[in-house]
Amino acid sequence: MRKLPRPVRLDFVAPVHQAPLAGAALCVVGLAAALALGLAFDRELAERSRLDAALGATARPRHSAPTPESLKSAAEAATVERELGIPWTRLLAELEAASHDSAASVSLLHVEPDPGKQLVRITAEVRAVPDALAYLKRLQKSAVLRYPMLESHERRKDDPEHPLLIKLSAEWRR
C-alpha cells in the first residue's frame, strides 16, 4: 500500500487537535459499556422491586383492628399460658418436704396458686404457734419459694382439739 503524505491540520479558528482513532474507539466502547451497565443495573433494580412487592403481598401479616372476641381469646390464651407456667412438680415436692421436716405437726389443707402474681397461698393446721413459726422458717429456706409470710392465724374452736388454722403466702421462683 502506497504511503501518503500526512495531512496538515492547521486552522486559525477550528481546533486541530484530533483524537486518535483508537482514542475515539475506546471512548465509544467505554460509553457502550457504561450504557450496558446502566441498563443491567436498571433491570436488577426493577427485578428487586418486583420481588419486594411479591414478598410483601405474600408474607406480610395483615393488621386488622382487634375485636372483643379476639381480645377475650387473647386474654384466655394468656391465662392458660400462665397456668401452664406454674412449676407444680417442684412446688408440691417442696411443700411435701417441708411438711415432712415439720415432724407431722403441720397438716396442709389447701394450696392455691395465683399465676398472675406468681404467688402461692397455703392453708394449714398446726397444734400451736411455735409449730407455725417453725414451718414458716422452713419455707424461708426453700430454694423454690421466696418471701414466705404468715398472713393470718385463727384458733378453731369448733374442733375438739382446737388446732390453729394458719394462712401463708409465698412467691415461687421461675
Added chain:
Amino acid sequence: MSPLWRDEIAIYLAPRKLALVRRARGLKPRIVAATVLAVPAGTVGDIGPVFARLADVLTEPTWHGAAARVVVADHSWARYGIVPWPATRLDAAGRLTHARYVLGDTYGEAVADWAVTLADTPPGHSYVACAMPATLRSALEDTLAPARLALVSLQPQLIVAFNAWRHRLPADDTWFVSLDDGLLSAVHLSAGAWDRVHMARLSPDWSVELERLQAFGRLTRAAGALGRMFVDAPAWMRRGAAASAGLEWLEEDAGDGAQTHELALLERMYV
C-alpha cells in the same frame, strides 16, 4: 436546525477574487449555490475592497444563516515556516513563541504582530507554522455577522490545496506547487511531511519561476534521486504550460474543466 446539520458556506478570498459555495447538509449533502466574483478595485495587501465586495454579496438571502469556512489566498495574507521540534520540552505558549521566532527570522518585522497558529504534529517532528494578519479574523467576523454566518474555519489556500491533493502525491522527495493569480507557493515533502516551503510572486512569464524551482530542486537533491513536481494551477495556466518538461499537473479525473479553479478548490474541501 441542529448545528450538526447546519448548511455550510465555503468562501474563497483573494485580493482580486471572491468565490462562494453553499452546501446543504443532511443525509445527502449537495451544493445548492456557487458563484465567483471579480474584485476590480482589489490590490495585493489591501483587504478592504474584497471585504467590501463580500459584504455586498452577503446581503443576498442565499448566503444567510450557515456555518462559514473561509479559505484565504496566500498572497500577502499568509506566511509559512517549518519549525524544528525543540530540543527542550515546551508547552503550547513556548512552542508558539518558538514559531514566532522562526517566522520572524524568515520574514522580518512584517509578521511581528500577526496571528500565528501551528499544525497538529506528532511529537518529535518538525511542524508547520502559519502567520496571518491579526485583523483578518476580526474583520471577517464583522463582515459575516450581519448574514448570521458563524466562522467555524479559517485556513490559508496552500493548506487546503495540499490536503485536497494529498492522495495524489508521493510521500518522499516531492514538490507540491500551488499556482494562482500572481503567486507561487511550493512545499517540499520528505518522509510524508513538509520540510521546506517556498513562496514567490509570479512575473508575467510565470513558467520562469517554475523552471527556477525545478533547478533549485535538482541542486538540493541527492545524486541519482528522482524528484517529482506536482502543480495545482488554474486551467488556463495548465494549457499554457503543457510543454513544460518534468511537471505533473494535478487535474480532476472527472469533470469538463470548465469550473473555475477557486470553486474547484472549495468543492475539494468536502471530498
